Amino acid sequence: MENSNLDNSTDWAKQAYAQLKQKQEQQKLEQQKLEQQKLEEQKLEEQKQEEQKLEQQKLEQQKLEQQKLEEQKQEEQIINKDKDFINDTKPKLGKFDEEFTWSAMVLAAQGKKADQISLEEIDWLSRLRRGLEETRKGFVSELLDKLGDDPLTPETLDDLETLLLRADAGINSTDKVMSSLRKKLNEEVVGGEEGIKFLKEELISILEEPIKNSSRTILVPEEGKLNIWLIVGVNGVGKTTTIGKLAHLSTTSNCKTLIAAADTFRAAAVEQLMVWGERSNVDVISNQSKNADPAAVVFDSINSALKRGTELLLVDTAGRLQNKNNLMDELSKIRKIIDKKVPNANVESLLVLDASQGQNGLKQAKGFARSANLSGAIITKLDGSSRGGVSLAVSLEVGLPIRFIGAGEGLRDLRPFNSFEFIEALLADK
Numbered sequence: 001m002e003n004s005n006l007d008n009s010t011d012w013a014k015q016a017y018a019q020l021k022q023k024q025e026q027q028k029l030e031q032q033k034l035e036q037q038k039l040e041e042q043k044l045e046e047q048k049q050e051e052q053k054l055e056q057q058k059l060e061q062q063k064l065e066q067q068k069l070e071e072q073k074q075e076e077q078i079i080n081k082d083k084d085f086i087n088d089t090k091p092k093l094g095k096f097d098e099e100f101t102w103s104a105m106v107l108a109a110q111g112k113k114a115d116q117i118s119l120e121e122i123d124w125l126s127r128l129r130r131g132l133e134e135t136r137k138g139f140v141s142e143l144l145d146k147l148g149d150d151p152l153t154p155e156t157l158d159d160l161e162t163l164l165l166r167a168d169a170g171i172n173s174t175d176k177v178m179s180s181l182r183k184k185l186n187e188e189v190v191g192g193e194e195g196i197k198f199l200k201e202e203l204i205s206i207l208e209e210p211i212k213n214s215s216r217t218i219l220v221p222e223e224g225k226l227n228i229w230l231i232v233g234v235n236g237v238g239k240t241t242t243i244g245k246l247a248h249l250s251t252t253s254n255c256k257t258l259i260a261a262a263d264t265f266r267a268a269a270v271e272q273l274m275v276w277g278e279r280s281n282v283d284v285i286s287n288q289s290k291n292a293d294p295a296a297v298v299f300d301s302i303n304s305a306l307k308r309g310t311e312l313l314l315v316d317t318a319g320r321l322q323n324k325n326n327l328m329d330e331l332s333k334i335r336k337i338i339d340k341k342v343p344n345a346n347v348e349s350l351l352v353l354d355a356s357q358g359q360n361g362l363k364q365a366k367g368f369a370r371s372a373n374l375s376g377a378i379i380t381k382l383d384g385s386s387r388g389g390v391s392l393a394v395s396l397e398v399g400l401p402i403r404f405i406g407a408g409e410g411l412r413d414l415r416p417f418n419s420f421e422f423i424e425a426l427l428a429d430k
């Protein structure tokens with residue numbers, strides 16, 4: 001009995017063992033299955049993430065391409081506009097009207113005789129005055145209404161302060177003018193007309209200060225020598241257009257001129273420059289290959305310039321690279337090549353500023369001035385902008401002499417800067 005019981009219990013134990021074993025196997029299988037499942041889930045998750053990433057990349061790629069297309073379209077528009085350009089290189093004598101009289105008077109006030117006046121000067125002054133109309137509207141007309149012919153009062157001075165600030169003259173220039181005016185007002189009674197005269201003198205002195213410090217009244221290429229003008233500034237301010245106009249000014253003064261297409265970042269930049277070169281009959285040295293080195297283009301251009309006896313080499317530069325440091329590095333690389341290759345050349349580094357950008361342009365000027373070794377400024381787009389006052393801020397706050405101003409998109413719409421003419425045109429109503 002015992003035996004059979006024992007036998008039974010052995011059987012029982014065997015059964016139990018087998019069952020346990022089976023359970024264990026099952027658990028192991030389940031465990032494996034679970035792990036398998038987990039792995040698969042993980043794989044699925046990774047796949048999903050990968051797909052999402054690809055989708056994201058595709059979207060970004062699409063966005064980039066769209067952006068590129070947009071930029072291309074804009075560039076094409078600029079080039080087409082440039083191609084459509086009417087060849088208006090010779091001004092015509094218009095009517096003998098108020099505009100002519102005003103222009104002639106501004107020239108006469110500078111000591112010019114009637115037989116010394118050129119049609120170009122008359123034409124430019126009329127267009128400059130028209131161009132500055134927007135700035136004038138928001139600045140002078142209102143002031144003149146307030147001033148009338150009565151003596152200046154502290155209240156009119158406060159109005160003047162607001163108007164100067166609104167024309168983007170900047171806080172420092174405004175403060176300077178205001179404290180001079182207040183001082184004068186404390187000493188004597190100042191009539192409206194006299195106040196305007198004093199204001200003009202103050203504004204001119206702000207513009208003249210950096211010009212005086214540079215010891216050159218106007219910037220002209222020295223004859224019989226290589227002069228290199230680097231034209232710098234952010235995208236779209238008008239560098240290429242300005243080079244075209246400068247080339248025209250220079251060739252009409254019989255100066256041997258050459259252009260270097262050192263903006264190799266934008267594909268269409270070279271083409272745009274070629275159009276302008278053709279217009280003023282000036283050769284453009286370029287390297288059409290993609291991602292050409294701007295410094296190498298400058299190197300080649302200097303070689304050509306030396307061979308041809310060029311007197312003025314105008315260098316177009318990029319307004320945007322991957323980041324700002326690159327841009328500054330690029331400019332200093334170009335500068336180094338020039339200094340090494342032609343240490344005796346007269347080099348100017350001219351910053352182009354878009355007047356319509358107002359105080360933002362001033363920020364750009366400060367940024368460039370720190371690292372780009374600037375020697376002067378060119379203010380463009382004075383036509384149609386209400387922020388012509390920014391010229392004052394550039395002179396006073398960045399200390400750069402303004403060398404040229406542009407007021408229009410045509411070949412003749414750029415002239416050497418003359419502070420007297422500029423202020424007369426700005427305050428033309430009185």
Ligand SMILES: Nc1nc2c(ncn2[C@@H]2O[C@H](COP(=O)(O)OP(=O)(O)O)[C@@H](O)[C@H]2O)c(=O)[nH]1
Binds near residue numbers: 236237238240380413
């Ligand atoms: N109204 C006006 N437009 C200008 C003036 N100068 C340049 N532009 C326009 O500004 C745009 C950008 O000029 P561009 O020379 O290509 O600028 P860049 O990128 O600095 O080389 C073009 O459409 C020009 O015609 C100007 O004095 N007045």
Ligand SMILES: [Mg+2]
Binds near residue numbers: 239263
């Ligand atoms: Mg350009």
